[in-house]
Amino acid sequence: MAAGPGVTRLEHAFREEWGAVVATLARRFGDLQAAEDAAAEAFAAAAVTWPETGVPPNPGGWLTVTAWRKAIDAHRAAGRAAAVDPQLLSDITAAEEAEMPDLVGDDRLGLIFACCHPALALEVRIALTLRYVAGLTTKEIAAAFLVPEPTLAQRLVRAKRKIRESGIHFEVPAAARLTERLASVRTVVYLVFNEGFAATGGDELIRGELCEEAIWLARLLHTLLPADAETAGLLALLLLHHSRAAARTDSAGTPVPLAEQDRSRWDAALIAEGTSVLDEALARRSPGTYQLQAAIAALHAGAPSFDDTDWPQIALLYGSLARLDPSPVVAVNRSVAVGMADGPLAGLAVLEPVLASGALDGYSPLHAAHAALLEKAGYPERARGAWAKAAETSAVPALREELFRRHENP
CATH class of the missing domain: 1.10.8 (Helicase, Ruva Protein; domain 3)
Structure with missing residues (x-):
């Protein structure tokens, strides 16, 4: 050859x-x-x-x-x-x-659980998984997460030493601990995707290579654990989110809001696959947060336009998600859906406790959601201030410029 x-x-x-x-x-x-x-x-x-x-x-x-x-x-x-x-x-x-x-599947699953062991810091779990499960180089991982390569290399060295000295086993946990440990694995995969889908730093709004690595990991996990509904829900969520990648920025790299995206550019194959995986997961009647998020993403993916989206159903799903995962980030997303379904004042009522708590004061999407709801409610001056706050707290230049534009031209 x-x-x-x-x-x-x-x-x-x-x-x-x-x-x-x-x-x-x-x-x-x-x-x-x-x-x-x-x-x-x-x-x-x-x-x-x-x-x-x-x-x-x-x-x-x-x-x-x-x-x-x-x-x-x-x-x-x-x-x-x-x-x-x-x-x-x-x-x-x-x-x-x-x-x-035929034990290679079990071996690989054991490696994933070892890399995502709760005794390791979260950023270390992510780095180990990308290095040893996905096969990325130290240089690639360091570049993706905007840290110097020597720093990342040292993290990996210390993590390998801790695995060895702590006696962390390269095996699938016993049934009694499987659910807890599997949740840690899913979190790692989701965070890898999220960093690609909405980068927290650097010049790029979207890092497609990270999204694709996370989808590859989610596929692998689903293949190894085909009966787990939440793992299927995670894969469905990533596929449905990634289906919009081509339409999320214009030719200049400027962010395009969901309401303005050209839906003909959405990836129909990824939508079909994500919807199919989600249907299989829901059929198991074991609901979880990833399945609920995937169901929300599926409603967006299936809507012919932004205005024709089933916002009341999305608001209900966010209500269910808030009960399972009562986090301020979920509340931010729920406020947008409630604002579309029941009016901006209803959305602002959902958002007010989050704003008052100050828990997400440095979280740009919170202020962007606040600004959009204020605009729709007829408070342009207050909206302008919220857009400015959203721009100031964004670490991505392209997004920050777009938010400043909205501040100047509400």
Whole structure:
């Protein structure tokens, strides 16, 4: 096989198999650093071998077996042969014959749970998941979250040390703890998407690559846990939100409000897939916050226009969401829906406790929602002040400019 196709298949294998290879070794050796080093050596070997011999029929199996051998060699070289389970040696031959056991899915799921362990800081969980499950480089993750690469690298080193020293296992938690731990995993995936969907800093309003990484992770999680309704709800939510990506900014990168978006540019395939996944989730009759948010997104996606949106139903869904997740951010979103369904004064009544509490004083969407409701209620001067506050608290230049424009021309 020519070098070109070999390299292409290697790149594809890296994207699809990296997490599985690392997961398999991490569970068997209990050391994420050793698993990463061995996986890197295996991919380096593939880069040399595959262009000459051709891509093997089972790339993932080849990479895992090669990494397995590299890891055992490293243990032997370090004088730690006794730490290696003797069964591993015979497992290599069995794995080659069977083209790897069917435990890779469990291994990968175990890696996800380890990376998202509650004992780790949230930003560390996100970085670990993107590095070891999704296969992003340290440089890519640092750039995405606007931190220096050495800082991000140090976070990963400390996190791997904590996993090892704390005895965090690379396995699926017992049933009694699964729900709690799974919620942490979903939160990580959602936050990755949210940073792409509405960037909190930098020059770009939307970071499509982060949205796509989060969707990839959500698909993987749904594949590994197909019976979990909330995991399906999360995937549906991300697909439905991302379906609007092309219409959310104009050619100059200026934000386009939902009311003004060209709905013909929305991705019909993503909408159809998201709606289908949501229907399957709702059929399980185990409602949760991601399913409710996905149901709201589905109503927006199915509406022929902004004015024809089923705002009363959306307001009801936000009421249900507020009971399950009584957070000030949910209250902000609910105020907009109530304002559309029952009038701006009703929306302002929902928003007033949030404004009075000061809990989200630095949250730009709160002030933008306040400004829009004040405009509709006939208070242009108060609206102008709220638009200014929204602009001042936005960290994204393109959005800040749009908010200042609204402040100057309400």
